[in-house]
Amino acid sequence: MMNPSLPEEENDVPMPVIKPGERDRSLAEEVRKRSGTNFNRCFQCRSCGNGCPFVQAMDYPPNVLLRLLQYGQDQTVLESKTIWVCAGCHTCSSQCPMAIDMAGIMDILRLIAVERGVAIAKPNILDFHEEVLRSLERYGRAHKLGIMWRYKLQTRRWFSDMDTGLKMLAKRKLELRPSRVKAIKEIEDLFKCYWREAK
Amino acid sequence: MSAHQQLDFSYFPGCSMATTAAESNTSMMKAAKILDLNLIELEDWNCCGSSSAQTLCKNLSLGMAARNLSLAPPGRPLVAMCPRCLHYLRHAQACLRKDPEIHRDLEERWGRPIPLDLEIIHFLEVLVRYAPDRLKKSVKRGLKGLKFVPYYGCTVFRPPDLGQEKCYEGEMENILRVLGAEPIVGAYTHRCCGSFLSATDPELVTPLVNEIVDSAVLAEAHCLVTACAMCQLNLEIRCNSLVRLPVFHFSEVLALALGAEDYEGWFIRHLVDPRPLLQKLALVA
Structure with missing residues (x-):
């Protein structure tokens, strides 16, 4: 529950429907194992949410997400915007009085969301990461112009943010030609672990 | 030599x-x-x-x-x-x-x-650990009068799983102070610049970047100096505040202080041209 003493506009976190009878702690257990962080120490002080620069773009603040995880609301957690909007700046982790590595938990949750193939709440962010990986697979290095070009193709947001792209081109910040790793076979081999099966 | x-x-x-x-x-x-x-x-x-x-x-x-x-x-x-x-x-x-x-x-x-x-x-650590004496002896142009906000960004010293590793907070100030510049306190120094969200969700990043740059303006700094190339880019391309400050790479002000003369080639690549500021402080012609 949110703190009732706060003014109403600060209480605008959507209230998920929690069905206690259906509690399943398998996701919580998996996250705890893979992140190596015991988040049951969390006492909902909200330091993580208060310090997060991106919290206004999240559907649940990080502390609420932890609570949902503890209550076994797996789908709500994995399909939240929160895990994708997190940029991994670690502000939450460094501010947590209980030394919970919140950013590490977000990292594992994104991974599990991709592995389980759930609906991704911010598909544009996943598209972006996939375009970066395509570039890395092909060249071994990030070719930013190519990444942005294919990202635009994927998301069909052609004209949004056009002026920034043009400014960067004018300042020669976007290389036209990619630079490529010579031993590209060594790079291709690394991609067999995830990429091949998924496509 | x-x-x-x-x-x-x-x-x-x-x-x-x-x-x-x-x-x-x-x-x-x-x-x-x-x-x-x-x-x-x-x-x-x-x-x-x-x-x-x-x-x-x-x-x-x-x-x-x-x-x-x-x-x-x-x-x-x-x-x-x-x-x-x-x-x-x-x-x-x-x-x-x-x-x-x-x-x-x-x-x-x-x-x-x-x-x-x-x-x-x-x-930064190379300079502090291996070259502090060289740094003092090699100052040529100096940075006298330059008031800067040291902007570290979110990564240089923070991720917890590297908690035992070296912490860099303060090193940028120490080095640039030796070179004659004046660090300004009271602005955002390690708030996240938005990282890849700058590419995927620019409308979310712009207000955050504006807050960072505005905080430097309020603290009466001349510029920000960053330790991270992505921060430098995001602070430049996503800021639309009325007052915009030049954002230097740490290496640029360092090389400038040590007497480098090929700075034109670096500064034309900036979206906010730092040359008027440097001319005003008589650091470059």
């Missing part, structure tokens, strides 16, 4: 330093040359994996970073300038220390040793 002994380092540029932030790379190389620090680029380096590999596949992320470690010759530290590259390289080394099996697999796969005791350090 110089009385210093040349010191050798391996250097990992990373994708940003090689492209979008080429001006940071050029100016760092210039400063290193003046200080007799020999940065030898890793032969056939690849991307560190970045947050994209980290998000989608841990093995891929580890492999990408570890391949770079396998390319580093023994006996000299590996230097990175990009904080995220530094983080992923160190993270990979820490993982391989914990997991001898993967370590052996990767060594066999590439037929090259991956040294687990390789020292991986940021360029």
Whole structure:
């Protein structure tokens, strides 16, 4: 529950429907194992949410997400915007009085969301990461112009943010030609672990 | 001309330093040359994996970073300038220390040793640990009168799994103070610049970047100096505040103070031209 003493506009976190009878702690257990962080120490002080620069773009603040995880609301957690909007700046982790590595938990949750193939709440962010990986697979290095070009193709947001792209081109910040790793076979081999099966 | 002994380092540029932030790379190389620090680029380096590999596949992320470690010759530290590259390289080394099996697999796969005791350090740390005397002796132009906000960004000293590693907070101020500049307190120094969200959700990043730049304006700084190439880019391309400040790469002000003359080539690549400020302070003609 949110703190009732706060003014109403600060209480605008959507209230998920929690069905206690259906509690399943398998996701919580998996996250705890893979992140190596015991988040049951969390006492909902909200330091993580208060310090997060991106919290206004999240559907649940990080502390609420932890609570949902503890209550076994797996789908709500994995399909939240929160895990994708997190940029991994670690502000939450460094501010947590209980030394919970919140950013590490977000990292594992994104991974599990991709592995389980759930609906991704911010598909544009996943598209972006996939375009970066395509570039890395092909060249071994990030070719930013190519990444942005294919990202635009994927998301069909052609004209949004056009002026920034043009400014960067004018300042020669976007290389036209990619630079490529010579031993590209060594790079291709690394991609067999995830990429091949998924496509 | 110089009385210093040349010191050798391996250097990992990373994708940003090689492209979008080429001006940071050029100016760092210039400063290193003046200080007799020999940065030898890793032969056939690849991307560190970045947050994209980290998000989608841990093995891929580890492999990408570890391949770079396998390319580093023994006996000299590996230097990175990009904080995220530094983080992923160190993270990979820490993982391989914990997991001898993967370590052996990767060594066999590439037929090259991956040294687990390789020292991986940021360029700032090279200056503080290996070159403080050289720095003092090599000041030529100086930075007198330049009031700057040291903007570290979110990564240089923070990720918890690297908690035992060196902390860099304060080093930028220490170095630039030696060179005559004046650090300004009271502005945002390590609030996240938005990272990749700048590409995917610019409308979310702009107000945050504006807050960072506005805080520097309010603190009456002339400029921000960043330790991270991506921060520099985001602070420039996403800021639409009324008052905008020049955002320098740390390496640019360093090289400038040490007397570099080829700064025109770096500064024309900035969206906010820093030259009027430097002319006003009579640091450049």
